[in-house]
């Protein structure tokens with residue numbers, strides 16, 4: 005989402021923007037090049053005509069190749085990433101399987117069949133997300149290439165539009181079941197004598213009116229955003245399982261191709277894939293049948309007629325029984341092999357090395373202080389939910405001195421902070437914090453909310469208040485590196501109208517997917533009004549903001565004048581005194597009507613919870629709306 009211009013009725017505010025132009029794309033889809041199927045299958049007699057017993061279509065037909073991407077590259081990349089993390093999987097990646105002449109070197113004896121399905125991380129969940137497409141989904145080009153082959157059984161490309169400058173392309177897809185079914189032609193010439201008609205059952209068509217568009221933008225950070233198109237129905241008329249039974253996707257067929265091109269018998273490939281049912285289902289292969297495998301194998305064998313097909317390691321061909329698990333010496337030859345336990349563990353997840361494990365301890369105590377899910381919103385709010393969250397010493401210092409990062413959170417509290425980040429749409433800090441800490445401001449927890457999701461879609465948006473443009477934005481800054489690496493979003497920088505913004509910085513930030521928000525509403529101290537900042541964030545779709553600091557920002561927002569916009573406060577208290585001279589969190593003192601000193605602010609609904617060496621203080625600041 006790129007910030008857009010806003011107009012406040014009271015004071016003219018914000019500004020903003022369109023994305024920076026991207027270089028022309030160089031990764032245009034490569035058409036597949038597969039030979040026609042004809043030949044013999046020693047395992048099952050003559051090679052059957054393609055797709056005799058399936059309601060599917062031949063995947064080799066150009067019109068039936070919905071994926072706009074080079075599948076091999078994506079899966080190879082994925083495989084390499086997995087292999088890099090798992091020394092037991094260091095087999096060489098398959099060659100470009102678009103070339104059927106490319107005879108694969110035979111895998112070494114003893115090659116494990118556990119790697120025949122190497123799904124990318126969280127595939128089942130991500131397929132479901134891409135199937136439902138409820139909200140816009142922003143992913144990297146690499147993620148698109150990795151996951152799209154597994155969803156092209158339900159998304160069928162209709163057309164592509166390119167912007168005039170060629171920097172942005174929009175592809176339109178419809179649900180496969182939206183396409184009208186081809187009725188059998190009544191004027192078809194009669195079949196030659198002895199030739200049986202193909203047993204094709206007509207698939208239902210025209211029953212689902214869901215369509216999406218895929219917008220690709222390439223800058224320093226490439227983004228692919230997937231949206232519902234106007235006019236699309238809100239939900240498919242069928243479930244994901246149904247379409248998986250109807251049509252195989254390119255990702256699943258790639259698994260079939262890789263094994264077939266190694267010279268394995270179709271029924272061996274089929275059984276080995278089926279043995280890993282859970283992974284196959286996750287990939288959308290619940291409808292895979294042995295004919296699908298034979299068709300792929302047949303094409304390869306036309307080019308490699310001399311190769312004698314064989315079974316996978318640990319499997320054998322037994323006359324009358326087909327391909328079965330090989331008997332070990334301890335088993336009698338007549339016995340069926342005992343059912344083997346299929347590993348249910350998911351593929352090694354190539355998570356970044358700075359990934360934090362999801363907390364195993366309960367964080368339920370935080371719930372009353374956190375933003376509620378949109379479906380539970382009772383009131384329509386002008387501002388996002390605001391949580392102030394920081395770590396403090398016993399003497400209310402947040403760092404030893406300005407410009408110096410000081411670790412106050414123990415390991416458990418750190419996990420809690422990242423969990424809090426996962427529960428907010430944006431993380432806001434002042435420019436002082438950026439200059440001193442060079443923070444990432446992403447959520448590094450494994451799983452939903454942090455790493456392991458689809459791209460940055462669950463990552464919070466960093467927001468930096470930098471009225472005069474003091475931050476000399478550089479590609480090496482952690483927030484930008486985090487964005488380029490797909491581990492977080494690029495920041496939005498809030499500036500005053502007078503800020504001098506270097507044109508290179510402007511282009512660079514936009515190229516990374518970030519932006520500048522120019523806000524021109526001030527308070528009496530000529531500071532940007534927090535109401536204006538929060539209102540503009542709300543207009544950009546931000547429903548919750550976690551404000552982490554630093555001292556200047558917190559001291560301002562802890563003033564009672566902001567008690568109507570700050571919802572809650574979550575402070576990690578560390579068992580240390582940082583001493584005088586550090587950065588304090590201490591709002592201006594207040595007086596009562598008699599002129600006596602008074603507490604500056606008293607949070608209510610307070611709860612203290614020990615967490616490791618820290619204690620977490622949760623409290624509410626904003627008073628609940630009085631009942632109307």
Ligand SMILES: NC(=O)C1=CN([C@@H]2O[C@H](COP(=O)(O)OP(=O)(O)OC[C@H]3O[C@@H](n4cnc5c(N)ncnc54)[C@H](OP(=O)(O)O)[C@@H]3O)[C@@H](O)[C@H]2O)C=CC1
Nearest residue numbers: 394395403407408434435436437531532553554555556557
């Ligand atoms: N322990 C913890 O949890 C945390 C600790 N910290 C620590 O805090 C320290 C940084 O704090 P600090 O130096 O106070 O910096 P801040 O991060 O609070 O940034 C302050 C600057 O932000 C700009 N700013 C903030 N609010 C406004 C506003 N309403 N209108 C206009 N400009 C605004 C101003 O920039 P300008 O001066 O250009 O006008 C101001 O000087 C660091 O040492 C950091 O490590 C930070 C976060 C959390």
Ligand SMILES: Nc1nc(O)c(N)c(N[C@@H]2O[C@H](COP(=O)(O)O)[C@@H](O)[C@H]2O)n1
Nearest residue numbers: 395410411412413421441443444445552
């Ligand atoms: N919760 C918390 N505990 C501490 O001990 C801290 N020093 C901070 N600092 C805040 O976290 C930011 C660093 O974030 P990344 O890890 O780089 O993503 C830092 O800038 C402060 O905002 N917080």
